[in-house]
Amino acid sequence: MKKLQHLSLLLFLYTSISLAQNSKFVIQSPDGEINLEVNVGEQITWSVSKNNQQVIMPSVVSLALENGEILGRKPKVVNTEEEEVSNSIDAINYKKDVVKDHYNQLKLNFEDDFALILRAYDSGVAYRFFTSKNGEVTVTSEEANFNFSGDYMSYFPYANDPAHDVYQISFENLYEHIPLSEIKKDTVGFAPVLVELPGGIKAAITEADLESYPGMFLKAGESKNSLKGDFAPYPLEEVQGGHNGLQSYVTKRAEYLAKTSGTRNFPWRIVIISEEDKELLNNDMVYKLASPSRIKDVSWIKPGKVAWDWWNDWNISGVDFPAGINTQTYKYYIDFAADNGIENILLDEGWAPKGEILNTIPEIDLEEIISYAGSKGVGVWLWSGYLPLAQQMDKALEVYSQMGVKGLKVDFMNRDDQAMVDFYYELSEKAARHKLMLDFHGAYKPTGLQRTYPNVVNFEGVRGLENVKWSNTDFPLYDTRIPFIRMLAGPMDYTPGAMKNANKANFRAVNSAPMSQGTRVHQLALYVLYEAPFNMLADNPTNYMDEPESTAFIASVPTVFDETIALDGKVGEFAAIARRKGNTWYVGAITNWDSRKINLDLSFLPEGEFEAIIFKDGVNAAREGTDYKREVKHISADDQLEIRMAPGGGWAAKIYPVK
Template identity: 75%
Template sequence: MLRIKRSLLLFLVVTICNNVLFAQKEGTYTLESPNSEIVVDVNIGEDISWTVTNRSQKIIAPSRIAMTLENGEELGDSPEVRDSEKKEVNTTIDAINYKKDVIENYYNQLTLKFNQDYGLIFRAYNSGVAYRFTTNKNKEITIVSEEANFNFPEDHMIYIPYANDPANDVYQISFENLYQHIPLSEINKDTVAFAPVLVELPSGMKAAITEADLESYPGMFLKAGEKDFSLKGEFTGYPLEEEQGGHNGLQSFVTKRADYIAKTSGTRHFPWRVVIISNEDRELLNNDMVYILASAPRLDDTSWIEPGKVAWDWWNDWNISGVDFPAGINTETYKYYTDFAAENNIENILLDEGWAPRGEILNTIPEIDLDEIISYAEGKNVGVWLWSGYLPLAQNMDKALATYSEMGVKGLKVDFMNRDDQKMVDFYYNLSEKAAEHKLMLDFHGAYKPTGLQRTFPNVVNFEGVRGLENTKWSNTDFPLYDTQIPFIRMLAGPMDYTPGAMKNASKANFRAINSAPMSQGTRVHQLALYVLYEAPFNMLADNPTNYKKEPESTEFIASVPTTFDETIALDGKVGEYAAIARRKGDIWYVGAITNWNARDLEMDLSFLPEGEYEAVIFKDGINADREATDYKREVINVKSGDQLDVHLANGGGWAARIYPAQ
């Protein structure tokens, strides 16, 4: 009898197919998505390989799957299937602090069990496929390597972010590099890339490769495979020796790695290898596979977790003005940030780097009276978050969590991990669990891409792993291009702390990277739209309160946009060109659209609105926004379901709206 654990599921339908087989050495097992468009074939011969097709178009050509243990045992070599089982699952998941409140969880699953006490689980969704290893051994095992191959039938174009210059340690990175748009055949064979990557396929299809439910195991990098037009997984060796270093000594650099990638329990499920498949680009803007594939929540009580926005100090270099005290990292400045937050319904303030002495976490600098700041903020119903470098927190985790929780701190922004080997992945889980015990939320910076940890531990409310707005302080990166790539690629993995909100906006010709007086590339409305477009349960206002006070219309719109939603609809988009999304919270809809440096006209279809009369507060690029990027126009109009609005996006432009029932 199949036993289903009841957790957050509203209903569950499971169909078990009578597919139990006698042990056999060869055979092909076929699994279809619920809509029958995606087909997975698992071939069992001298080894194990899989292929994937979508609408009869081959996506993944035969690709070998294997895992090698320390004793030379190779899971996947001369496999013998002991039994197999198919099932259909059609249920829903109640999401926590997500882009929708209920997620459809509809898939077909194939489980293969082999004679060497291991297995493989394959799933086929209407939006992609995934597989994972399982083992059932009665002792700890050492994983020497895993073979995860993704062979493509042709020389497709790929969006791929290389990890680092191959002359450096490619495995110690911030996971913020830009995408190269190149043929598979031109992938640099001397380095690795990090997931997600996105492959362009015929007929407008796309395939993104990433992973989910990464726990007590190294993250999967990708590199050129042995065959033409292929990618293969690359996994970091376990750290044996480390030394302190990096920015202000906050990082731990691996100086010696083991010849194995993980030591782990012999009875477990391993991370999912995921291929997300779309027929149109816009489908990538609203995909749930990584969240669905993650382990279920491990917290019984999540009522204390309060995602929201935060007035942030670091990007704007504490450059407030019009006050009678010296601006900087001091108590008076953070009271000013608190007043701004309270006046504009911003839920939190953040004390970023500098509030504690360099390399410490249990003390404050003389200019900071943390008790006074927290007490003042509590009196105004504003939460206080603290920034921490990785190493000081790792060395003082228990005491730091207990101390700051008792003081009334709401959460920690943790920075400069810059690795995803097994030891670092264990740190994420250990910190997440212990922080939850102290009712502390977490925002991971210097972080690898999300793999679903935010579902397992909902107190994790955001991740960086993205080249965010902070880079405009020192880089001439083409941000409007990057901004229109990441919602189709990086955001597939989960939320991203991009930190939008610049009030100083520049055209391509006028942009300058200025560290202490930063500006954004693209228009003002481009920045406003990012609050709707990008998933970020913990979302920062990057500019300083003085600038926001000078721009009350923009500030009011930013403050009005929730950070979690009840429903998300992907409206339109094309990778690297433009994107448009609608999200609902209660009966209010929020719409955001952005473009790259090319101006364009869109038709905004409001068919997603229920029947009724609505008012829409609209922000659109001003007539001169191509020259003066701060130029915008705000208007209030009446709309209804089915209306088609003509939308013009200036170079690097945007469009944003809040739509609510008419009174």
């Protein structure tokens, strides 16, 4: 790994006299625009400003241990360490091949064997606790406060509120656009949460490097202008239940959050700060703050696209065998994938008997499917519910690795307490040993695990296209929110690709023959816009073969890239991104239910002449969502293109040098 590092280390020792006084410590972002200030007195508080505008007001942080010790109450600084770091991270299976990691760091070392580490980047700030205590410690609570100077609007995704456990959720809820003061006091939401400040500034709260510790929810703080962290207590008792008995429901929780090593780093608490909304479309904070890869050889990890069965209900047609969960149907999917350059197929729920993972139903000959796929150069993935896999993890990984399976889609975890976070890490490490990739569904938001274990190639934690099968959610609105909010945390398995596309008036939720809201080109653009190293084609092969132009474009879009540029966007209205792989560029833009015209500046292109294959909404796309126009034109970096998008529409292009 190439690292260009400049370290400037300053050590300040404070006398016992100075320690008796309140102490203030300040670090700035490398560009000097962000100030991160820490005040140490009776408590530890932190605050953040950007260009003299307050982003986070003084907010208390602490960590409480079972022995009654509170790290942050009457703390005494022993010494401080400051450093400026400028690295280049060689990213693995990411939206860019190199991530510039430039920050200023302050470490406050306290008596009682703990420290607070703070970083200031040009795009935000982060802090974390560090402890150096012997043996194991029990964390009973954490105080993570985010105070604002006004009652600002927020994008807040409430958790479900089931009677049994507020912390047991799918992490797919919609964003309520509400003032901080109107956040309900008796429930929680999950990160990232986005807050709108004056002057167009946005502040997004999330976390990174979550390991052996519960994930951070957010709830209304003590004042009407504040948010505070909330964490699922450790599960003491669980019962099997949920969908087909694949889930584990917590029936009793402990009075502590985690039992963990006494010497460790705790998760980063992050505030991402933007002046323009489009900056949120290309942010690397979570990736930078994650632990580096623990897999030495990553050459076998090959993400890509996958022909998927469940969304389209196996509804292929024009064949001489009964379609469904059977060997012949999957051979049909394999033929489709091979003919169109799709790297994988997935056997979703149903290939194994309910609640099992080491057996198949009689209609499935798994060895024959894998052998046939291998002869065609197509990989096979298997879906698994959480509980059967957790109960037989070692055996299942061994059996399916030896059989030639490429990866597992694991579903219905639906929690992020310490025990579940430990499951993610255990599975990721063991799967890597067996050279198996992972796609986490029913999953909490990414916190950088995909950097630590690059065999983890996607996460759900998003209200994906599957929901159109039963929901009238406003998807074009949601689609134009999540790239600015949820995608800040990392990749998302939204599963685009619908070939049946409807305007608002014509849309119906149909479980077995689903359609998307918005236009065909809206769906095509999502393959460029949304980060998804493992990206599914949701519709069925028959429909794709009936739409060869759309299918060829989807197949041509890579799932990982060498460069990403945020072109334009506004939260909940529209988004436009350009991504490069080699010398080919891909551009995707979408809008909400408002028709829209934007100007696309092509100055991101290098010098020379280029040809662009363009998909744009057809003249009648507002009436008939499948209406689109494909055109090919010559362009250069000096050009500007006027993009017109229909309601719920989009625009997509593949741009390559003219030979």
